[in-house]
Amino acid sequence: MPHTHPTHHYQLPHFEGDILQITDLHFSYPDGHAALHGIQLCLAQGEKVALVGPNGAGKSTLMLHLNGILGDSGAVTVAGLPLNPKTLPQIRAAVGLVFQNPDDQLFSPTVFEDVAFGPLHMGLPEAEIHIRVDAALESVRMSAYRERLSHHLSVGEKKRIAIATVLAMNPRLLVLDEPSAGLDPRARRTLIHLLRDLPITMLVSTHDLALAKELFPRMIIMDEGRIVADGPTLELLQDQGLLEAHGLEKP
Numbered sequence: 001m002p003h004t005h006p007t008h009h010y011q012l013p014h015f016e017g018d019i020l021q022i023t024d025l026h027f028s029y030p031d032g033h034a035a036l037h038g039i040q041l042c043l044a045q046g047e048k049v050a051l052v053g054p055n056g057a058g059k060s061t062l063m064l065h066l067n068g069i070l071g072d073s074g075a076v077t078v079a080g081l082p083l084n085p086k087t088l089p090q091i092r093a094a095v096g097l098v099f100q101n102p103d104d105q106l107f108s109p110t111v112f113e114d115v116a117f118g119p120l121h122m123g124l125p126e127a128e129i130h131i132r133v134d135a136a137l138e139s140v141r142m143s144a145y146r147e148r149l150s151h152h153l154s155v156g157e158k159k160r161i162a163i164a165t166v167l168a169m170n171p172r173l174l175v176l177d178e179p180s181a182g183l184d185p186r187a188r189r190t191l192i193h194l195l196r197d198l199p200i201t202m203l204v205s206t207h208d209l210a211l212a213k214e215l216f217p218r219m220i221i222m223d224e225g226r227i228v229a230d231g232p233t234l235e236l237l238q239d240q241g242l243l244e245a246h247g248l249e250k251p
Contacts, residue, residue, distance in 0.1 A: 017044075017045070017080065018042045018043060018044055018045070019043050019044065019045050019047075019078065019079055019172050019173050019201045020041065020042065020043040020066070020076075020077070020078055020173055020201075020203070021041075021042050021076070021077040022039050022040060022041040022042070022062075022065075022075055022076055022077075023040060023075050023077075024038050024039070024040060024075060025038070025039040025040075025062075025065060025071070025075035025076065026038060026039075026075075027061060027065065027070060027071055034225060035058050035061040035225050036058050036061055036062060036065075036225045037224075037225045037226050038226070039058075039062060039075075039225075039226070039227060040227070041220070041227065041230075043173070043201055043203060044201075045201055046199075046201055047201055047202070047217075047218060048195075048201070048202040048204070048215060048216050048217065048218075049202065049203050049204070049216055049218045049219070049220060050204055050205075050206055050211075050212035050215070050216035050218070050219045050220070050233060051063075051203055051204065051205040051206070051219075051220050051222065052205075052206060052207070052209065052212060052219060052220070052221055052222070052248060053221055053222035053223050053228075053246060053247070053248070054223060054246060054247035054248070056224075057222040057223045057224065057225070057246075058222050058224070058225040058226075059177075059205040059222050060177060060205065061225075062222070063097065063175050063177055063203070063205060064097075065083075066078070066095050066097065066173070066175055066203075067091055067092045067094075067095040067097050067175075068083055068088045068091060068092065069097075071083075078091050078094050078095055078172065078173065079094055079172050081094075093118075093122060093169050093170075093171065094171055094172045094173060095171055095172070095173050095175060096166030096167065096169055096171035096173065096174045096175065097166065097175045097177075098159075098162050098163055098166055098174070098175065098176045098177065098179065099162070099177055100177040100178040100179075100181055102155070102158035102159050102161065102162040103158070105162040105165055106150040106151070106158060106161060106162060106165070107150075108150060109149060109150070110146075110147055110148065110149060110150065111137070111142070111145045111146055111147070111148050111149075111150055111153075111161055111164075112133060112146045112147060114150050114161060114164075114165055115132075115133045115136050115137060115161065115164045115165050115168050116129050116130075116132075116133050116168070117165065118165060118166070118168050118169040119132045119133070119168050119169065122169070132168045132170070133146070133164075133168055134146075135167075135168075136164040136165070136167040136168040137164050139163075139164065139167050139194075139197075139198060140160040140161070140163050140164045140167070140194055141160070141190070141194065142157065142160050142161060142164060145157065145161070154187070155182050155183060155187070156183050156184070156186075156187025156188075156190065156191065157187075159179060159183070159187075159191065160190075160191070160194065163176070163179075163194070167198075167200075171200070172200075172201060173200070173201045173202070173203065174198065174200050174201065174202045174203075175202075175203050175204075176195075176202070176203075176204045176205065177205045178205060178206055178207065178208075179191055179195070179204060179206065180192075180206065180208045180211050181207070181208075188208075188211075192211065192214060192215060195215055196215055202216075204216065209237065209248060209249065209250070209251040210251035212233055212237075212251075213233055213234065213237055213251050216233055217232065217233055218230070218231070218232060218233060219231065219232075219233040219236050219237070221236065221242070221246055221248070223246045223247070228242075228246060229242060229246075237250055237251065
């Protein structure tokens with residue numbers, strides 16, 4: 001592993017309070033399509049929240065704002081730190097974004113190199129990188145895969161490694177886009193146990209309402225760029241009219 005100088009070691013200060021605050025977030029794409037309309041959202045430390053809604057509701061657009069891939073200032077605060085160009089490196093270390101397709105996240109020859117990529121570019125010393133990689137792989141129950149070739153793994157295994165790549169950054173908030181998509185029942189069950197056991201604040205976009213029911217005490221429903229409901233998952237899932245109005249089916 002090449003030696004790096006610890007010049008980019010971003011550490012968020014200790015923080016008590018909401019991990020995520022979004023205030024009146026609006027966003028339109030360059031073609032003029034308005035994707036988000038006045039989003040207001042808070043996530044407390046330790047909360048695990050499902051984000052649901054039909055395709056085109058704005059869920060992915062919202063998630064891409066949380067670490068500055070879209071938008072650049074004003075409406076998003078992470079662990080007390082307002083998102084702006086100056087704070088972007090800290091916020092990208094604090095918000096672990098896991099894409100729906102793990103192949104968008106895995107690009108190194110081996111599992112170890114994929115998981116080490118983030119800590120390496122944070123400028124951490126080599127010993128610390130190894131500690132973080134080992135801890136992240138253990139968290140997703142993939143320790144035995146350290147030297148495996150990433151592109152030879154199953155979809156479920158790749159998803160777990162993709163989660164490990166962001167856990168190695170020690171994020172404050174884990175954001176997952178459709179984590180159960182494309183998984184067979186066994187891989188899905190493994191993922192559910194893994195997400196349940198991770199002691200981290202979580203926002204998860206999903207069409208899998210059975211997953212939401214099992215894992216996430218709170219659910220946010222989005223439609224047409226707006227939050228149309230936010231409350232206890234079991235209560236919202238009992239509201240047949242609400243689900244039908246927003247293209248959702250009771251699990």
